[in-house]
Amino acid sequence: MTTKEQALPSIPLMSTPEIAAIRESVRAIAGRHGWSYYQETGRKYEAPTKVLSALASGGFLGVHLPAEYGGGGLGLSELAVVAEEAAAAGCPLNTMIVQAIAGSVLARHGTAEQRAQWLPGLASGEVTFAFAITEPDAGSNAHNITTVARREGDRYVMRGQKTFCSGADRADAILLVARTGTHDRSGNGLLSLFIVDPKAPGLTMQHIPTAPMLSTKSFQLFLDDVEVATDQLVGTRDEGWxxxxxxxxxxxxxxxxxxxxxxxxxxxxxxxxxxxxxxxxxxxxxxxxxxxxxxxxxxxxxxxxxxxxxxxxxxxxxxxxxxxxxxxxxxxxxxxxxxxxxxxxxxxxxxxxxxxxxxxxxxxxxxxxxxxxxxxxxxxxxxxxxxxxxxxx
Ligand SMILES: Cc1cc2nc3c(=O)[nH]c(=O)nc-3n(C[C@H](O)[C@H](O)[C@H](O)COP(=O)(O)OP(=O)(O)OC[C@H]3O[C@@H](n4cnc5c(N)ncnc54)[C@H](O)[C@@H]3O)c2cc1C
Known part of the structure; x- marks a missing residue:
């Protein structure tokens, strides 16, 4: 057995009582509205907000976040159960996917101020994030992104484009990946992560019509000298990976x-x-x-x-x-x-x-x-x- 294998956690093959209780509650909440409600909202590219609100009230959307920020103090295992059970009851909650990115990144790498500002709202379901990494010319190759964040005094100034940013129109914040340098030997981007205000001057968005039923609209983002304060950097500069x-x-x-x-x-x-x-x-x-x-x-x-x-x-x-x-x-x-x-x-x-x-x-x-x-x-x-x-x- 290798050291890596020895470090692996054990996973219960049967549902623990806690997981079984989460499954039952989520199934009851999502099943109350079900697939016909999802179809009704999905046709309008809207999130199934009635289900999301009911799950938020029950504490299910923040089940993985630290208790000190209003979360349930459990893990991603439990959040994944919430997502699976809601979808099985006819309400796939795609917005939970991006919320999980933001919650996990901020809980592990956010400053004390960033955690205090965003985690309570993510836990209660009152705050919505979008995530922007994909670019028109970089696609699957994130090393190649060209959206640049240039340091100027007490702020970064961003220029570039992002594509297929889901839910940007109704997000409170966008977790955005930008290039803050270039690796000497490989030429790959040195990446950094920023929290960007979707209403910041210089940031415009254009809807990309997609197949229906995906519950959020996708957008192309245009960043034209968008200013972001240095305290909106998440983690260490150039070490965004x-x-x-x-x-x-x-x-x-x-x-x-x-x-x-x-x-x-x-x-x-x-x-x-x-x-x-x-x-x-x-x-x-x-x-x-x-x-x-x-x-x-x-x-x-x-x-x-x-x-x-x-x-x-x-x-x-x-x-x-x-x-x-x-x-x-x-x-x-x-x-x-x-x-x-x-x-x-x-x-x-x-x-x-x-x-x-x-x-x-x-x-x-x-x-x-x-x-x-x-x-x-x-x-x-x-x-x-x-x-x-x-x-x-
Ligand atoms: C509905 C929707 C929502 C999305 N939401 C978001 C979002 O919120 N935020 C965000 O940042 N992005 C989002 N995306 C973007 C999505 O993550 C990308 O579309 C996806 O990662 C593929 O990138 P691409 O479209 O640029 O394809 P490309 O990179 O252009 O690839 C095209 C095809 O070539 C294949 N290919 C590329 N390179 C290789 C290789 N080396 N070997 C083999 N095959 C290869 C790919 O697998 C693919 O089949 C969304 C996309 C959609 C459709």
Missing amino acids: RPLFDGLNPERIMASATSNGIARFALDAAARYARERSVWSTPIGAHQGIAHPLAEAKVELELARLMTAKAAACFDAGVDAGEAANMAKMASADAAVRCVDQSIQTHGGTGFALATGLTDAYWVARVAQTVPVSREMVLNFVAQHSLGLPRSY
Whole structure:
């Protein structure tokens, strides 16, 4: 056994009473509104605020944040359970993914003032963050970003563009990654993280229309000499990768948990329909052509859930969660797409009736194969870090 393996935390294979109680409460809250409410808000690119508010009142959105800031004092494992259970009850909460980045980064790397300013609002659900790393010309290669933050006296001045910044229109703050220098040998950007006011002079945004049902609008951001006070830097200047990884792993884990919930939602619907629908002498679920693909999807889903739990446990224990978080992210997104697709197939023509919600669920599931990190970039990570293979790029 290697030192790295010895450091791994143990994960309970069965729900603890605490986790079981969280599941039950979240399911009851989200189930009260369910998928038809999500469809209604998703068509307008709005977040399902009734569900988010009810979860916030119950303390579920800040369950992972420190108790001294109004959080529940538990971990990302519990927050991931909230996300999965809400999605399984028909309310995928994509906004929780970005909130988890901001909460995790600020709790671990924020100054005392930043923590006091933002964590109570994140815990109570009253504060919303957006996250801006992707750029039009850098894409998956964050080393190549060109949005620059230049130090001028007691402030930084930012110029550049960000793309696909979700929820920027209603965010109280944007956690933004900018280049504050360039590495001498590699030419890669030295990155830093900043808290930026979405209403700051010089910052404009343009809506990018996307597939429906993703519950937030995405925006291109234009930064034209945007001034940011030096105390809005998070972590150490030029060393933004450290806090970033403490945000990107929660992002992947929360995306995985949401995908797992969507997969459960679609698979439950498929199994229910396959038990009830008869067109010959037996329910369609008795035909192996219907039963086996659903059983295979169930196997894929349960493996993805296990890897998600491992990734969250690693993060909570302070152990490197990168490998597990990437693997979970890919496995869960694939499982969700497979479950939704197979659920549509199981429903026959009814799978395309808007009332079943499955065609709408498809986009929610499918986007996770590209966002926040694409399937290909996960495979690159595993090839290089887990298998020691050389990189081609
Ligand atoms: C709905 C939505 C919401 C989003 N929200 C946010 C947000 O809030 N904040 C934010 O910062 N970003 C956000 N994004 C951006 C998202 O994270 C990126 O789209 C994603 O990371 C892929 O980057 P890209 O689109 O630039 O693709 P590119 O980097 O241009 O890649 C295009 C294709 O090439 C593949 N590819 C690229 N490089 C390699 C390689 N070396 N090896 C193999 N394949 C490769 C990619 O996997 C992909 O399939 C959002 C995107 C969408 C669609």
